[in-house]
């Protein structure tokens with residue numbers, strides 16, 4: 108007798124990959140995007156895509172990013188008529204976790220106040236807060252120490268987003284102090300930690 112293929116109870120549970128959407132903004136720490144993506148891809152069962160701001164593009168070469176890279180032009184080129192996909196909503200639906208690394212001062216301010224004037228900030232504005240969103244601030248030390256920064260970081264944490272704190276070091280601009288993006292290893296470990304807690308919910 109042939110084995111039945113129609114009985115749902117007999118069908119194995121298929122676990123789909125866990126979808127990580129990396130957002131990258133115009134901090135010099137965006138230089139680390141290729142390393143960050145490759146370290147994330149080392150995690151078994153992970154699928155990664157990247158959303159970039161226009162300024163972030165200055166810091167890496169697209170050919171060094173081995174996953175799909177979305178930017179503002181894609182959003183507008185994709186939509187011509189009613190039946191077309193709205194990219195920022197589709198990306199929100201696709202992603203199980205969003206990681207914004209680096210998050211620069213400009214996009215931090217926009218996200219804290221709800222501004223959404225590009226693809227990345229639209230995805231974040233449309234984010235379902237029941238899904239994890241991790242952010243890695245990166246900016247000059249004096250920008251970091253400005254009182255508006257703590258207010259804005261506090262606002263993001265109040266939304267339920269998880270801060271991966273910046274670290275102190277000699278910055279590319281020559282200043283010494285807090286403001287450097289967390290090390291890639293620290294960021295990847297945090298993603299793994301979140302995966303551990305959410306990883307069982309991706310059965311389809």
Ligand SMILES: Cc1cc2nc3c(=O)[nH]c(=O)nc-3n(C[C@H](O)[C@H](O)[C@H](O)COP(=O)(O)O)c2cc1C
Nearest residue numbers: 132133134135160162163211212213214245246247
């Ligand atoms: C070489 C260079 C490095 C920069 N690094 C940072 C940075 O580390 N953090 C930051 O907040 N802004 C930094 N900026 C400024 C941002 O690129 C600028 O605010 C830009 O408008 C950010 O746009 P976005 O948030 O849309 O990516 C840097 C600018 C330049 C030219």
